Amino acid sequence: MIKLQKPLVLTIGMIPTAALAQSSSIVEDLQALKVKVAALEEAAKPKCPAENSFQIGSLCIFDPLKNYGLDYGGAFALCKAFGADLCTRSEMSVALSANANYCAYGWIKGLEQGPDDNFHRVGRTVMPRSIQAAGCGDAVGLVFESNEDISGVQGGGLELATHRSAYCCMQIEPN
Structure with missing residues (x-):
């Protein structure tokens, strides 16, 4: 095991482009999932029947x-x-x-x-x-x-x- 004397600091230039693209895709997927969950929660709320x-x-x-x-x-x-x-x-x-x-x-x-x-x-x-x-x-x-x-x-x-x-x-x- 390697012990670091100083905190490791990474800059964007040090992170591989593929990893950045993958994390961006994950964030977009999470945002889309939040929208779907909100729609399902809204649909599950009791509603007054439209007719009569x-x-x-x-x-x-x-x-x-x-x-x-x-x-x-x-x-x-x-x-x-x-x-x-x-x-x-x-x-x-x-x-x-x-x-x-x-x-x-x-x-x-x-x-x-x-x-x-x-x-x-x-x-x-x-x-x-x-x-x-x-x-x-x-x-x-x-x-x-x-x-x-x-x-x-x-x-x-x-x-x-x-x-x-x-x-x-x-x-x-x-x-």
């Missing part, structure tokens, strides 16, 4: 089916398939305050206090209406269907087997 969706800040609300084909369990499962959850009443209120306007009753999640003073999971169906529209009724606001649900709670509960649409919510990066 409404975004308020980081909250995305969407109706993936757009028809009355789902019972409560199917609505729950469909939202999960999109990486979302059924919206809560408060999330729907946020959407309504930002002028969300849908013309379909959709399932949302919720708990209601039943006649036994215990809380039960019930299916709630709501239509967020910021304006009146032909064919959607005259009501404006969070319009709940007012049937009786399986736990006996009045005002907005339905049998969980009733077919409606679904309102799914997910958190995403703001626009």
Whole structure:
């Protein structure tokens, strides 16, 4: 082993041209790889579905089916398939305050206090209406269907087997 008395200093002129060309190629490859990684990271971020969706800040609300084909369990499962959850009443209120306007009753999640003073999971169906529209009724606001649900709670509960649409919510990066 050779011991150096002074630090070894190399100048560009002392490095073979082939080694310089190779290191330049490695730097370019690393830069290209960084660009690809950034694109993949961006693509992996949750996004609000383009069709039939409404975004308020980081909250995305969407109706993936757009028809009355789902019972409560199917609505729950469909939202999960999109990486979302059924919206809560408060999330729907946020959407309504930002002028969300849908013309379909959709399932949302919720708990209601039943006649036994215990809380039960019930299916709630709501239509967020910021304006009146032909064919959607005259009501404006969070319009709940007012049937009786399986736990006996009045005002907005339905049998969980009733077919409606679904309102799914997910958190995403703001626009």
